[in-house]
């Protein structure tokens with residue numbers, strides 16, 4: 475159950491209790507309720523939702539400090555209406571030490587697994603046994619094998635400087651950024667990145683954390699002046715971008731040279747009798763100000779036409795097992811690993827250049843690493859050899 479679910483239930487229960495009736499109330503727009511079951515919620519205001527959580531919950535439930543065991547036992551006893559002796563007795567009886575599947579002196583028989591086990595561990599064992607019997611090999615996808623690697627790095631991480639500690643009661647929002655639509659493969663199915671942002675973050679902080687190859691492209695042909703190529707990264711040249719969330723274009727206008735990329739769309743919409751779209755500045759909007767749907771596909775557009783689907787998949791209170799270093803947010807919890815394209819000559823290093831109309835190359839276009847490109851196409855004095863066009867190549871796998 476997601477935090478959204480649990481909050482809805484809790485709120486509905488609270489609402490029905492106060493109203494003295496058993497029908498859950500779904501009228502409150504500030505509490506997430508499903509628009510389509512298991513897909514997305516109706517739009518709700520993040521800031522109001524945060525306040526409702528904090529009004530509803532006792533602060534000790536989202537405190538980052540460990541609750542003292544004795545206090546916890548005492549509270550448990552009071553809640554259940556049982557004396558401390560019974561609590562202690564229960565602890566002994568339910569202790570892991572008393573959990574046995576066979577007499578103490580005998581080793582457990584691990585070969586016999588019930589036909590239809592309910593426990594996950596037994597199911598795993600059964601699967602292993604079945605696998606051995608059939609010798610049917612199941613390869614784990616590399617992506618799945620390391621899917622939780624980044625996320626586990628941040629678990630429980632505390633800051634070196636106490637001032638960077640995440641405040642208790644801070645809310646985190648999980649965002650999936652999909653591959654751009656121009657990437658045919660995975661364009662609508664796989665997240666390129668999963669990030670955790672804080673409620674207090676501005677939209678620009680999410681924008682800056684999104685890593686897209688289109689931002690790193692170096693446009694232009696540099697066969698005559700290969701040394702100047704790295705000075706022209708697209709992100710530095712074309713700084714405009716927008717998020718389109720619930721009918722509002724949030725434009726990044728931090729830089730004087732940035733333009734309103736949504737203008738063309740809004741003008742087109744106006745000339746075709748669509749409702750008027752609103753605009754806002756990305757750098758002036760925090761996630762607390764947003765009123766959007768969780769689980770719903772929204773749009774992030776940059777570099778003019780590089781469009782990504784962005785989905786806010788969860789919103790919840792931070793707890794003590796989360797990364798507690800505020801400076802590490804927006805926190806990257808997943809990124810899809812890409813295959814690197816190697817140099818056509820050495821087949822060892824990642825490609826940095828792609829050539830075209832190249833009389834020296836075996837294919838057109840042809841990929842080269844930095845060293846092979848230079849030695850193959852230029853003499854020791856740096857003079858160009860033969861005729862070819864050279865473009866800087868940014869390899870998708872270089873950022874794995």
Ligand SMILES: [Zn+2]
Pocket residue numbers: 654686687688689776780781782
């Ligand atoms: Zn992009």
Ligand SMILES: [Zn+2]
Pocket residue numbers: 817818819820821822823842843844845846847
């Ligand atoms: Zn090479």
